[in-house]
Amino acid sequence: xxxxxxxxxxxxxxxxxxxxxxxxxxxxxxxxxxxxxxxxxxxxxxxxxxxxxxxxxxxxxxxxxxxxxxxxxxxxxxxxxxxxxxxxxxxxxxxxxxxxxxxxxxxxxxxxxxxxxxxxxxxxxxxxxxxxxxxxxxxxxxxxxxxxxxxxxxxxxxxxxxxxxxxxxxxxxxxxxxxxxxxxxxxxxxxxxxxxxxxxxxxxxxxxxxxxxxxxxxxxxxxxxxxxxxxxxxxxxxxxxxxxxxxxxxxxxxxxxxxxxxxxxxxxxxxxxxxxxxxxxxxxxxxxxxxxxxxxxxxxxxxxxxxxxxxxxxxxxxxxxxxxxxxxxxxxxxxxxxxxxxxxxxxxxxxx
Amino acid sequence: xxxxxxxxxxxxxxxxxxxxxxxxxxxxxxxxxxxxxxxxxxxxxxxxxxxxxxxxxxxxxxxxxxxxxxxxxxxxxxxxxxxxxxxxxxxxxxxxxxxxxxxxxxxxxxxxxxxxxxxxxxxxxxxxxxxxxxxxxxxxxxxxxxxxxxxxxxxxxxxxxxxxxxxxxxxxxxxxxxxxxxxxxxxxxxxxxxxxxxxxxxxxxxxxxxxxxxxxxxxxxxxxxxxxxxxxxxxxxxxxxxxxxxxxxxxxxxxxxxxxxxxxxx
Numbered sequence: 001x002x003x004x005x006x007x008x009x010x011x012x013x014x015x016x017x018x019x020x021x022x023x024x025x026x027x028x029x030x031x032x033x034x035x036x037x038x039x040x041x042x043x044x045x046x047x048x049x050x051x052x053x054x055x056x057x058x059x060x061x062x063x064x065x066x067x068x069x070x071x072x073x074x075x076x077x078x079x080x081x082x083x084x085x086x087x088x089x090x091x092x093x094x095x096x097x098x099x100x101x102x103x104x105x106x107x108x109x110x111x112x113x114x115x116x117x118x119x120x121x122x123x124x125x126x127x128x129x130x131x132x133x134x135x136x137x138x139x140x141x142x143x144x145x146x147x148x149x150x151x152x153x154x155x156x157x158x159x160x161x162x163x164x165x166x167x168x169x170x171x172x173x174x175x176x177x178x179x180x181x182x183x184x185x186x187x188x189x190x191x192x193x194x195x196x197x198x199x200x201x202x203x204x205x206x207x208x209x210x211x212x213x214x215x216x217x218x219x220x221x222x223x224x225x226x227x228x229x230x231x232x233x234x235x236x237x238x239x240x241x242x243x244x245x246x247x248x249x250x251x252x253x254x255x256x257x258x259x260x261x262x263x264x265x266x267x268x269x270x271x272x273x274x275x276x277x278x279x280x281x282x283x284x285x286x287x288x289x290x291x292x293x294x295x296x297x298x299x300x301x302x303x304x305x306x307x308x309x310x311x312x313x314x315x316x317x318x319x320x321x322x323x324x325x326x327x328x329x330x331x332x333x334x335x336x337x338x339x340x341x342x343x344x345x346x347x348x349x350x351x352x
Numbered sequence: 353x354x355x356x357x358x359x360x361x362x363x364x365x366x367x368x369x370x371x372x373x374x375x376x377x378x379x380x381x382x383x384x385x386x387x388x389x390x391x392x393x394x395x396x397x398x399x400x401x402x403x404x405x406x407x408x409x410x411x412x413x414x415x416x417x418x419x420x421x422x423x424x425x426x427x428x429x430x431x432x433x434x435x436x437x438x439x440x441x442x443x444x445x446x447x448x449x450x451x452x453x454x455x456x457x458x459x460x461x462x463x464x465x466x467x468x469x470x471x472x473x474x475x476x477x478x479x480x481x482x483x484x485x486x487x488x489x490x491x492x493x494x495x496x497x498x499x500x501x502x503x504x505x506x507x508x509x510x511x512x513x514x515x516x517x518x519x520x521x522x523x524x525x526x527x528x529x530x531x532x533x534x535x536x537x538x539x540x541x542x543x544x545x546x547x548x549x550x551x552x553x554x555x556x557x558x559x560x561x562x563x564x565x566x567x568x569x570x571x572x573x574x575x576x577x578x579x580x581x582x583x584x585x586x587x588x589x590x591x592x593x594x595x596x597x598x599x600x601x602x603x604x605x606x607x608x609x610x611x612x613x614x615x616x617x618x
């Protein structure tokens with residue numbers, strides 16, 4: 001298990017502050033955030049490449065804060081892979097095993113295992129400079145895993161690749177993780193990547209971890225405006241919240257439009273709400289709604305074709321984006337200028 | 353001024369013309385030396401005891417100087433390239449001094465140093481430097497070692513620190529990372545900087561003549577041989593030695609290109 005407590009790292013004009021994080025054994029943890037959020041600095045601290053000013057890093061029950069990188073048993077794959085250009089692919093993979101004085105037999109076994117796992121049998125004799133981006137990535141991961149690390153750190157491993165290779169390697173990374181169960185921390189600025197790979201996600205901004213949760217929690221219940229905007233919440237509004245006494249719902253008023261919001265905790269005053277576009281239903285007829293449903297009347301101002309999905313923008317006093325399947329859109333015969341009812345559950349409105 | 357295609361052509365012609373002037377200027381100088389000498393005489397002088405001595409002395413001293421520069425210069429260059437410390441810019445400037453300051457001044461400074469109590473102690477109880485062969489090596493080292501460090505620094509600067517980082521996480525100690533990763537990455541840089549330093553040491557005159565003196569058949573390197581022949585108006589001999597120096601320089605430069613395998617370094 002990886003355990004980070006009150007970590008502080010000052011790098012002049014940038015600093016990591018008050019980082020608290022724990023990653024379970026075998027977990028695939030994704031650090032998500034925009035460029036300059038401090039994700040790379042954080043994993044470099046974990047790898048031992050930066051010495052933090054304050055705080056502790058524990059790796060598998062051992063305080064690793066003062067240990068040098070070679071004492072930590074943490075493998076690191078940098079963004080540019082840094083394959084040794086003076087060694088072949090095979091020698092790159094063997095490098096760590098040789099340094100760690102594995103026996104000849106173990107080195108051969110390790111090499112075979114990695115080469116099979118990453119499906120790079122046919123490139124082992126090649127020089128790194130001749131490899132494609134995807135191949136380099138596989139070799140870098142193979143080199144990192146060959147030394148059987150307790151923790152694997154991947155710094156934006158897919159950002160330099162074209163979209164198709166990227167998709168293929170997502171699947172690969174997932175498969176490799178399933179097979180080896182090695183605890184992994186993966187840094188990315190791509191939310192889709194985070195969602196499809198991470199068991200849990202830690203969102204970082206300006207040197208701080210602003211939210212940790214499962215992909216679903218981050219996606220549906222962003223705890224701050226930053227997280228909501230970063231994960232691309234479309235319907236994000238600022239409003240005034242008043243708690244009701246009788247049940248667990250609150251009433252939020254946004255520019256004169258009010259809606260019921262399910263809130264576990266009371267929150268009065270200024271607040272943000274977000275509603276995921278796919279959680280909203282459109283109807284041309286008024287519907288007999290349940291108590292915990294919100295219904296707003298509006299006019300369609302825009303219909304955008306997004307491929308599989310159609311995005312409909314409705315002006316109901318507030319601008320709401322709604323995602324519909326192509327079929328639902330056709331069946332409902334929606335067109336620009338139509339009056340429609342916008343319906344969504346109080347449960348689906350996220351308050352923060 | 354000169355817009356369009358016409359302007360492009362004028363610009364190209366003007367820059368190329370200066371380049372051609374430059375090349376003609378240097379080849380002209382060398383050709384004039386060749387015309388001045390006659391081949392039979394050159395061969396006779398080339399195999400004279402004094403010139404053979406000068407060639408041998410120059411090759412030996414320059415090689416020792418280059419080796420010492422490499423051994424001391426690699427770690428020093430690494431430190432200035434990769435380590436952050438206070439007063440780094442001061443150190444950087446001090447390293448540039450020997451490159452900029454006239455070699456004769458450096459030689460004179462060395463001579464003065466060996467007249468201080470510390471210098472006298474070294475002369476009496478350690479190695480003698482003034483007016484002997486070891487003085488040639490010290491003089492050459494003083495002039496060229498900073499050049500080696502400067503060249504190596506830019507070589508280390510261009511090495512991505514990620515290589516060492518990755519090596520460390522794969523189990524390398526700092527020493528192992530340096531020897532197994534950084535040095536192989538810097539190999540071409542070391543070879544070309546080493547050869548350039550060696551060639552520069554062969555040509556060193558100012559500091560050498562001041563510290564080691566110009567004694568025929570004793571501290572007579574190739575540049576000192578030129579100096580001695582010109583002083584005695586032995587022009588044929590001077591020209592022969594100049595040709596030898598030009599040949600050595602050409603060989604060194606070709607060797608660098610061969611070793612590095614690419615033309616970008618020089």
